[in-house]
Amino acid sequence: MQQHSYRRWITLAIISFSGGVSFDLAYLRYIYQIPMAKFMGFSNTEIGLIMSTFGITAIILYAPSGVIADKFSHRKMITSAMIITGILGLLMMTYPPLWAMLLIQVAFAITTILMLWSVSIKAASMLGDHSEQGKIMGWMEGLRGVGVMSLAVFTMWAFSRFASDDPNSLKTVILIYSVVYIALGILCWFFVSDGVSHEVKTTDRQKKTFQLSDILSVLRISTTWYCSMIILGVYTIYAILSYSTNYLTEMYGMSLVAASYMGIVINKIFRAMCGPLGGLITTYSRVKSPTRVIQILSVIGALALIALLATNHHPQSVAVGIGLILLLGFTCYASRGLYFACPGEAKTPTFIMGTTVGICSVIGFLPDVFVYPIVGYWQDTLPAAEAYRNMWMMGLGAMCMVMVFTFLLYKKIRATEVPLSQTGSPSQASGA
Structure with a gap:
């Protein structure tokens, strides 16, 4: 682990950035509610419904996300989650009708919660031993914030380059997020391990958790x-x-x-x-x-x-x-x-x-x-x-x-x- 210290910190940064920014399109309303209403044609109530659809699905998927983290390859799950989330963003960029947006939000919950939430946390924790968990988790939270903040500032700058009534402004924001997701997914494939090497040691203990x-x-x-x-x-x-x-x-x-x-x-x-x-x-x-x-x-x-x-x-x-x-x-x-x-x-x-x-x-x-x-x-x-x-x-x-x-x-x-x-x-x- 020590001889590859630089690589694990790069891996931690990639996992943290992925886990942090992956939610930004699902929560696009946090910064862009007014443009969403203006360009996508949704009322505030409909935007609230879009958000609650993601929330309801997420609530259902939080618990099984832990099973996913224990049973499947971390590299495959994180990579596929980020790339699929990026593809969903490209669909969102077409300004779909309400029923399609609701389906996209359900899909966002599957990729970000079921496939990524627990997997990213466990993958990060496996980058160090027990004595390093506090340091790794602390850095993970900080790097998530840095990733989210940096991408939010960049997309806001891109948004401000357009005229106030130009519908391409919001499309550009969604496109940037989508491209970044796909790029992070590709990086995850090369840096994140499968995460199955310790499963034999923990299987019995983990089985007890799910009883x-x-x-x-x-x-x-x-x-x-x-x-x-x-x-x-x-x-x-x-x-x-x-x-x-x-x-x-x-x-x-x-x-x-x-x-x-x-x-x-x-x-x-x-x-x-x-x-x-x-x-x-x-x-x-x-x-x-x-x-x-x-x-x-x-x-x-x-x-x-x-x-x-x-x-x-x-x-x-x-x-x-x-x-x-x-x-x-x-x-x-x-x-x-x-x-x-x-x-x-x-x-x-x-x-x-x-x-x-x-x-x-x-x-x-x-x-x-x-x-x-x-x-x-x-x-x-x-x-x-x-x-x-x-x-x-x-x-x-x-x-x-x-x-x-x-x-x-x-x-x-x-x-x-x-x-x-x-x-x-x-x-x-x-x-x-």
Whole structure:
């Protein structure tokens, strides 16, 4: 491994870039909702339906993606996933009707979730031994953010080269993403290994993870539900932040290009920067508990949402609006960097950790299903001020939920610390 150190870091970069940018066409609305409505002819409600179609399919596919990672060649799966995603992008570039876009979104979920999600994480983890997992996963998250941010800035620059009413502007953005996906797929074929060399050693242990009895035991643990609801609340804010471009355009009168650049800052750059910051806070501050840090961040996020509600009907200073959204973004993305640390802090036994994370993902990522059609409906049927007031109220409810369940989880963790120190049994610490 050491003599090929340079190659494994190149491989890690390729896997990270692929895993990060592969979602960008499925989530094109995050930056380009207004151009999608203008050039593709979809209403905001229909765009919300397009997004929820991907979300519903993704929720179904998160769990079996782990089986795919264990059973099939990593090189073949990642390569085919990226190339097929690129080809789907070329179909999307033709501005298809709604029914075809819904089918494309289902296909995007198959390639990015079923074929790529768990495979990319496992392929990256196999680039080092147990002692290097923290370093590799940290770099993976950072490189994902860099890839997403760089491609978003480049496509936004390309988009801005066209006249505001030129439909080729959005087609060019989709084309760039498609070409990059196919190129990354080709690179994956030459750099990613099959990933089957260690399967014999782990087969028995992995089989236990997929037993129905283990899934039921995870569902009986109260901390599983606490962690799931924390993720659900944070991820609701993450989905709401994707409307930042629309909010700044409709409420503050920012130009589409300027608001889109702010969307990149909020949804891409902050994502790359703030995730690692959450880990730094738990490492170097007096608050060592990830659960407590998320709780503190949720209080700050709730205050930012209250301020957004207070300024919603009479927006005056765009700087204040941007500042509040950036503050909310910081609390969201820092929490996203920590919420999968909560099951470990709750002393979840190692042999059911994978199952726990899978169940938390299914429940926690449900906002992909309901947020977009609801907010899209509000945008289409209500005045802008009322639509965004409802959106911020939804976010405030989500933050309150995070505060409640971080309190319950931290209370559970503290209550089990004494029994754990006396008995040394992790199962007692994570029981219902």
